[in-house]
Amino acid sequence: METTKKNSVDRRLFMKTSLLASGGILFGFNLLEALNPKALVPTTVEDLNFHEFNAYIKIAENGKVTLFSPNPEIGQGVKTSMPMIVAEELDVAWEDVTVVQAKLDTENFKRQVAGGSQSIRKGWKPLRQTGATARQMLLEAAALKWKVSSVSLSTKEGFVFHENGSKLGYGELVEAASKLEIPSNVTLKNPEEFSIIGQGKRNVDVYKITKGESLFGLDYKVEGMLYAAVLRPPAFGQKLKSFDATQAKKLSGVVNVFQFEDNIAVIANNTWAAFSAKKLIVAEWSSDASIDGTLELNSKMETIIENDKLKSLKKKGDVKVALNSSDKVLEASYDSSFLPHNCMEPMNFYANVTPEKIELAGSIQTPQNSVNSVAKKLGRDISEIDLKLTRIGGGFGRRLTGDFVVDAAVISDIAKKPIKLVYTREDDMTGGIYKPAVKYKFKAALKKNDLIGYELKEAAVNRGMGRHHAQNFPFGAVPNLNIASGLVQSEITIGWWRAPVSNFLAFAEQSFLDEVAISLKKDPIEYRLEMLANVKGKVNYSASRMIAVIEKVRKDSKWGSSVEGTFKGFSAYYSHQSYVAEVVEIEMKDGLPVIKKVYCAVDCGVVVNPMGADNQVVGGIIDGVGHAMYGDFEFENGKPTSSNYDKYRLIRMNETPQVFCTFVKSDEDPTGLGEPTLPPVSGAIGNAIAAATGKRIRKLPFVKNWELNV
Amino acid sequence: MKKFQLKINGKTYKVKVDETTPLLWVLRDELGLVGTKFGCGIGQCGACTVHFNGSATRSCLLPVSAVVGSEITTIEGLSENNDHPVQKAWQELDVPQCGYCQAGQIMTASAFIEENQNPSREEVRDAMHGNICRCAAYNRIENAVVLAAKEKQSNS
Incomplete structure (x- = not known):
């Protein structure tokens, strides 16, 4: 192990210890501030009191550990994976840990959110430091008892060990530890020493869920x-x-x-x-006669694109010159509708x-x-x-x-x-907050077997893409590029929907790049690897990490081999700082696609809980398949035309593909996982349908009124 | 308002409710058996599935007056110790994400493997298609039903 300055404890996080009347020790820490790097909290450790902590490690005299998890649990698994990180560095047996949902502390904290696939990404360092600091104090307490230097001591599964073989349980050390100064430097484990992180742990609530306990x-x-x-x-x-x-x-x-x-x-x-x-x-x-519905909003979106009432978000080179000097210009428009979220709990x-x-x-x-x-x-x-x-x-x-x-x-x-x-289900589906309807119009300038210009115009209802979306691939891979966006206003209340913007921007972009590859007579995966190998200048993604997941999925899916009657489509997308490549395998039955298999390779850095991570990525993919295939929500005069599952179709088990997902081994800090596997899959399906039928579907859902939505 | 005597999970309960009240809301609001979930109210999502004389039934459409004299089993009464083969398979494969639909999934699956001792994957996929999982944990649910059926067979 090495102690470095890099691991010095941020004083804002920490930390106060207190002996409990009931026996045991409480380590209080300020997790939410730790998760919010911009927060300015000019407090010293001495000024803090327990009211200001929102997350705790409680160690009882019998050595049992309770971890309070502050972030909302929506099925993304943070109630399991965040405490796993603390337990790892604290060095306790996972079986001795109980996790309790903490309540909100509204007075002192700015961010207690489940959103943006950020809990693990932002919590990684502070959670590790928290566990390691508590561990260090227990180690020091043992050193004092034994009158030796703490350097000669080690910990494992809730015990401090002496070189001579004697040991003391954490529970026996809590009283002495509570009287110690909080260390300002701590040692974090090397990833190869991890014994909890990287091991599959069950959802901490699984037994309560199968019993039907009151939880929600x-x-x-x-x-x-x-x-x-x-x-x-x-x-x-x-x-x-x-x-x-x-x-x-x-x-x-x-x-x-x-x-x-x-x-x-x-x-x-x-x-x-x-x-x-x-x-x-x-x-x-x-x-309601003058209130816009889907038809009117679509035509308004067309108009702002036609009249170029858009704001440029990212420019490189001169796309107009590229378009004028090209051998061929490829043009296509892609659409996706409003979508309700349809959480099962209304x-x-x-x-x-x-x-x-x-x-x-x-x-x-x-x-x-x-x-x-x-x-x-x-x-x-x-x-x-x-x-x-x-x-x-x-x-x-x-x-x-x-x-x-x-x-x-x-x-x-x-x-x-x-x-x-x-809410009734009808209230839930018709009462608002939707993914905004959106339209994307692309132009590609092709010259001498290459893409020399790329133009994307977006029109969206109420909210569109941000600058960070515009800076993603293919920015860096095309010499001339322009990304522009404009909004149409409506009373329909829109909001964030799993992998906002990325969700259907990926569909449009990944389908269009497939069109470009076909037009250039190149294999879509070969062509993507070629583009990534030629990324130039400063970009916000790693071309080499993207290449690695693409290579992996190409191999896993046996891309290039063909089985009669099955067709493959490829897509790769970067979001929430994670890299995902997918290959979808379909069959056509009665003119409609049947999604049989999805292969997926993910690079999200260290995988904290493989058991939970697999559930997230497979779920994200099937969710993406379902909404791409069937998700269709329209308005007439501002009123939704469907209000429950008799008319609104969600994917069901008999329509579900088998998903094969692998994680690229990585020691990089963990990145987002709840959202990034959803965006690529719709494009991969569209590309497979194009391979099967020669038809390019540019509007979601792929299946409308039980027919292909050509 | 009318008085009803109900047999749920082997126990007798007395309630006084409007006779049109679906069993779902009697369970949840009157008896505190909240494991059975409300999802859509029109029998389309399966979150409210219970066993009605052993058959998987949507409790959101079942008026309380129709269940008098029948045996009702809810998730709370599926097993004594949370160890029905379906519950064990769900735990083993760590099926839930948000977990909200899972009681309904488990009740459908447990009734199904009573009827079909040795189901094929296609039969499982077909039998479970009435239960929506919005987190789309369908691959694991499918595997868990197959595992539970095997476990049940080896026990019998």
Whole structure:
């Protein structure tokens, strides 16, 4: 092991120790600030008190360890993988660790989020330092007891060992350790010493899940709590003119019906009464005649691209000159629709607003922002608000927007009761937050068997790509390039959807590059490797890491070999700082593609928990397959045309490919994993369909009304 | 409001609810058996699956009045010690991601392997297609059903 300056402990992270009355020691650390490198916290260790810590390591006198995990768990596995990192450096047996979900600390911390595939990426160093610091203090405590230098001591699985063979358990050392100074330099393990990181560990909640224990927001219940359902305007942008709740109020179990903003809330003794009463409300809404739907928004997007009402995000060389001097110009337009998230757990939240305080509890990816929004909405101080996090039945970006948390608080405030707001599936699918509809128009300038110019124009509803998207590949690989983007405004509320922008930018780009390769009469993988080998100048991705995953998937998928009746498509994409290459294998049946197999190679640096990581990457791919094949969501006059799973199609098991995924071995720091395998797969499917049929599908979903969406 | 006597997980429960109330909401709101999940309310997603006299049934569409005199099993009552072959297979293969749909998946799978002792993969894929997993843990669910069927066979 080596101690380096590089591993010096950031004082903001740490740390205070305290003996527990119940026996044992508590190490408090400031994880959220550690995850937020821009935060300025001018505190000294001495000034900190326990109220300012949000994550703890608790070691009992019997040596059992409890780790408090602060980040929301949405199925991405951080409740398992983040504590694994601490346990590794603390050097305890994973079997002795219990993980507990920490609640939100709204006073001191800026970021407590499950989003952007960032938990492990940003937590890697601070979590390791945290575990290593606690370990170092236990080691020092043993050295004092034995009156030897700590250099001669070692640790393993919760014990400190002396060279002479004697040992002391961490539990026996906690009292002495709590009196020590916190070290400013600690030793981190070398990756080859890891015994927990890199080993597959089960989801810490798996036994509770198979037993059906109360875990999720929807399961959260408090004595005396009432249930609320909300009737919203059918179309985005519509206003409530009047309503009649006479019949609704007569229903047994209904406590109250009232208006808030342009919505109507029903309060009842149980969920069923609330849902049933909602259907009995007769509401009159303002006219929706002038509100845009999918058709109108599509034509507005066409227009801003045609009229070039776009802002350039990235330029290199002169793409116009390249287009004018080329032998051939390839042009294509790609589209994808709005998409709802469809978390299996419909939106819901508990709120109890009283004059003294506000209690909130439930499933939210952004507890901090939601508390801020509630405070602002109700004119309250955030110090009066307490938020408990539950396990979350799916996020996918939907629960980054806390609109339903605010609604729950407003309803509780008006009703003066503790309430649980529950969405029906229809509320969930029609009540907003969608992936924005988007259109991409490409031009490629081809000259002498090469791509010399690349132009991409994007038009999106409400939110489009950012500069970092424009700086990704093929930037660096084409001498002349222009990426430009423009927005069309709509009342339809959009938000983040798993791998935002990347999700369907990858579809368009990876399909178009396949068109370019075909036009140049080159094998798509050979051509990509050729492009990557010629990347020039400063880029934000590593061409060599991308090449490695492409080589890997080429080999795993036996690219180039052919089996009669099966067709392959290739795609590779960089997002959330991870490198992913995929090959999809399809068969055509009755004119429709059947996705049989997906091969995938990933470089996400160190894989913390291979068991969880495999679940993430396979899930991401099948999620991507499902939405590319069937995901179709339209609006007429601002109103969604589907509202439940009878009309909105999600992928099911009998439509699911077998996924074969491998991780490229790496000692690089870990990068994102919950999102990066989703973006490439739609392009790979489109490319396989083109190989099978000669037809290029440029609009998602691939299957519409049970036919190929040509 | 009407009184009903229900037999759930081998125990007798008395509830007073509106007779149109689906079993799902009686379980969740009245009896505190929240393992059974609400997903869509129209029988399309399978999150609310329970056993109704041994058959996998959507509890969101099943009025409480229709289950009187029948045996209902929910995830909480599938086994005494969380060790039904399906539960064990789910744990062994670490199936869940978010975990929300899994009670429904497990109830469908456990009823299915009672009926089909030696299912092919195609039969598994077909039998499970009524249960949506939005995290798309389908490969692991499929493998777990196959594993559970084998385990059950070797036990019998």
